[in-house]
Amino acid sequence: SQQGEEDPQALSIQEGENATMNCSYKTSINNLQWYRQNSGRGLVHLILIRSNEREKHSGRLRVTLDTSKKSSSLLITASRAADTASYFCAINPGGSYIPTFGRGTSLIVHP
Amino acid sequence: GAVVSQHPSWVICKSGTSVKIECRSLDFQATTMFWYRQFPKQSLMLMATSNEGSKATYEQGVEKDKFLINHASLTLSTLTVTSAHPEDSSFYICSAIFADRWFFGSGTQLSVL
Secondary structure (H helix, E strand, O other), X not given: OOOOEEXXXXXXXXXXXXXXXXXXXXXXXXXXXXXXXXXXXXXXXXXXXXXXXXXXXEOOEEEEEEOOOOEEEEEEOOOOHHHOEEEEEEEEEOOOOOOEEOOOEEEEEEO | OOOEEEEOXXXXXXXXXXXXXXXXXXXXXXXXXXXXXXXOOOOEEEEEEEEOOOOOEEOOOOOOOOEEEEEEEOOEEEEEEOOOXXXXXXXXXXXXXXXXXXXXXXXXXXXXX
C-alpha cells in the first residue's frame, strides 16, 4: 500500500494532556502532510514536512519525520476539547503530487 | 489563505435521481481539482482528477459514466452522481492545490433513499 497508516486508530485523553499520533508508510516520499477533519467536514491542512526535514512546529503542534523508519508523528501539546477531531497523514509518494491518505486517528479530548 | 468552497453541504435524494456537487476555488485559479469519497471512519479515496478544459482522469474502479465530472472554468469543477443508488451514499470532498498546499472543500454528505 502506498498510503500512510495512522496509529492508534482511536485516542481518548483528558484536556491538558498531550496527544501523540503516528503515521507509517512504505514508499519513498517527497513530503508528508498532516490534516485535521472535524466530523462531517472537510480537511484542514495542519503541517507539511518535507523529506529532508526532521521536525517542524506550529503552535501546539509538533511533527517529526524519520525517513529511515518511514514514520512520522504528530504531537498535540496541552490538548483542548476543541482538538477533538480525526487526524490524517497524507504522503506524496515519490514521483506523484497527489497525496494518499491513511484511515486517520480519531482523537477525543474530554473536558 | 486559499479557499475551496463546496456546495451543497448535504443532499438527500431518491434513488434514480442525479445529484450535482459544485467545487469552487474562491481566490485562486485551479486548473486541476480532485474528487474524493469517504465512508464513515475510513480514509479519503481519490475518485478522479478534474482537468480544466479536458476530460477527467478516473481512478481504477470508478465508473466515469456514473460520476460525471465537468471542469468548465479555472474556478469550478462539478461532480454529478447520475442515477444515484443507496450504495452511492457517502461523503464527497473536493480539493485543489495552491502554493504546494492542498485545500479541501467542506464536503458533501449524500444520502440516497
